[in-house]
Amino acid sequence: MDGNMKLRYCALAIATVLTGCGSDSENPAQGNNGQDFKAPIASSVAISGDALVGSTLTGKYTFTDPNYSPRPEGDSQYQWRQADGDADTGNDKVLGESQTLALTDSEFGQNVYFCVTPAAEGNVNIIGEEKCSASVNVQSGAGEKPQADNVIIDNTAPTVGETLTGDYTYSDPDGDAEAISRFVWKSNGKDIDGANQQGFTLTATQEGVSIQFCVTPVSENPDGLPNYPVTGDQACSDATTAVAAKQGSAPVASAVTTSGDHTVGSIVTGQYSYQDDDNDLEGETIIAWKRDSVVLPSETASSYTLTVDDKGASVEFCVTPVAATGLPKQGSEVCADPITDVTEPVGDVPTITLGDVASDGDVQLAQVGDTLTGSYQYQPSSSGAADDSKAVWKAGDQVIASATCTTGQVCDLTIGEQQLGQTLTYCVTPKATDSQPGTEQCSPALDTFGIRMSGKLEFGQDLEADIVGYTNAQLSWKVDTSNTDGPAGDSSRVEVATGSIYTIGQEVLANITPEFESSTGNNNGMIDDADWDQAIRASVVDSTTVNAAHYVGKDVELCVTSTEQPQPQCLLASAQPTVSGGVIYNKDDFNLRAIEPVREVTFKGAVYHRPLSFAEMQTGSGSDFGPLMPKAHYSQTAMGIDWASLKLEHTDGTKPGLEVCLNLYKQDETDSSTWFLPASRSDSAYLPNGFEAEGNQLPVDDVNTYLIKLANIYNTKDSVVGQGIVGNLQGTASPIFGWVTNSAGNTPFWSATKPNSNLEQANSVKFYDSGSSGNNAVGNGRFVTCVRAAG
Incomplete structure (x- = not known):
């Protein structure tokens, strides 16, 4: 078992009160649907930033409070440690206790890692289990780090619902131009998950907390120097005042009723429904029991035991709804029909x-x-x-x-x-x-x-196991990588990892080191198909080496043995509701899903979305790509999955190839589009964006963002690999990203570019085949990728 793996164990015991393992014997049920509060969870713990002396590392994690009424994150605790090389992490040197770590000469050559102990707000079961990242090795730096100064927020006294915008001044002592700097918004000093753009819209979750905008400046490395510091120190704005509540509608209590026998000594229970037009969560709703309209001071629970004093009286259950967020906080009191027929029991207890x-x-x-x-x-x-x-x-x-x-x-x-x-x-x-x-x-x-299993069923993403109760647990993650036949070839899974966290396909990415990428690959800052192409040329990998195509369409199986259960207990990632993602691959059964390709690829300021499967675009599939997607009429098969290919335009005037992007993730027609069909050409013979009038507002840089930028063309004369992310590969799938390529099937990807000479044709790009392109009749079937601005 991995020495860094930390699992939560509970002893098997027969007892009347549970004192450990995430339960509380005095745990109030109000506000959590009558259930015990469970401890918060930290997952996807990782490190971002350059592991170079003089640079700053930042710890990243996802905070989850797994309760019916999730609590906000409280005072989570951080530690940076220096690994000493043995399996016992308890004696590792502590380097710092904040979310960032500035690397000094003393860390040179050392392996450092980040740990977080999650904490929720409240006073019951608020501390979760510590989780740690993988370690990184600190190397020496050369040159100066970029800087972010004058970091500000345009509104320092905000209200829920308002959009804040951050600004800053970029500089670099070496004169390097800015690349894609990283942004994060913080709530009371904690990173807000997913808030990584310069604009941030405040929700009720931020009510009552102060907000900061932080920038980690990133520069280019124009000379391609190894170990060159391109990441600067994170700089943050001053904190805003506490976010004010938004004025809206008062909460309402409805369906207020009671149930139970009306005899002295019987328990009657009150029920109600909570509603709020502003979708504010319920706070500490006030419950009262009254006798003859007089409040009984000590009776504040939802159940009440009738007493002899209630005979001949009127007993009422009353609710005053209280919202946790928004204004006004409190609604009007509503009472159930009074109980007026309380009688004395006449029989003995049975x-x-x-x-x-x-x-x-x-x-x-x-x-x-x-x-x-x-x-x-x-x-x-x-x-x-x-x-x-x-x-x-x-x-x-x-x-x-x-x-x-x-x-x-x-x-x-x-x-x-x-x-x-x-x-x-x-x-x-x-x-x-x-x-x-x-x-x-x-x-x-x-x-x-x-x-428990959580995470994403996506190539390159993490799955995490949480073992509860069992002792001496041994974990085995299994995948069938013996073929590229997708679901049809998923019959012989073998062990690929034993730790509590498994990164899907980690053994594929391990074939190419960052050092190889910068020295022999195309040195564009990411491990990509171009680097795999170079690795083939350098005999680091060959045509038989397992790559992303061996994973797409397969499932991940976790098997666990323990002292209590020596026979393996196995579960599939696709069957776990707490595991998100996955490609839907069967048009006759939308419940079936498997490992999906890398969903989003970021390159040169743009994010490209993987093509969708034929099943994902069928009405009623329930995929998370949105209900407004057009239906695909054609498909091409790769990795055992039928991938959707669409006409760019139909004779009836519809444009399904375009609508894929304009409707990606939209839930209704009023949502704004954030994904668009990319352009591929900009010369005078072409109209780069032939669908601007239809709302295709693709992101721009110097001229436009083009699919052609993804392509990598190998210069055989000079033996130089290009700067795109795609190599000169002739397979049917990307080895690093798992995207369908089908280069042999002549099914390129649509773009929004049209030739001026014939607007009834469109330019499409085989960007997995050296970037070759051609003009195609818009009624042909092609794959679709969509683009949005990064950040």
């Missing part, structure tokens, strides 16, 4: 006998997916009254609302992800229809065991 908890699995090892069955026997009192007992399943000391138990019958609970890490008990409160409730009786508690 007797019940709990049965043993049964299971469709191993009852001593309550695992996610198992169904537990609780039962009891009822012995009526002398009055012979019918059974009115209440049976529930509890996680910790909170009732599991989704487990519905019918009086007098067995009660099933199927263990879900939300119960993972908690103790489970089956409890019955004995009661006859004519009696008061007796003392609740509960089964012995069971700890829960399970495996």
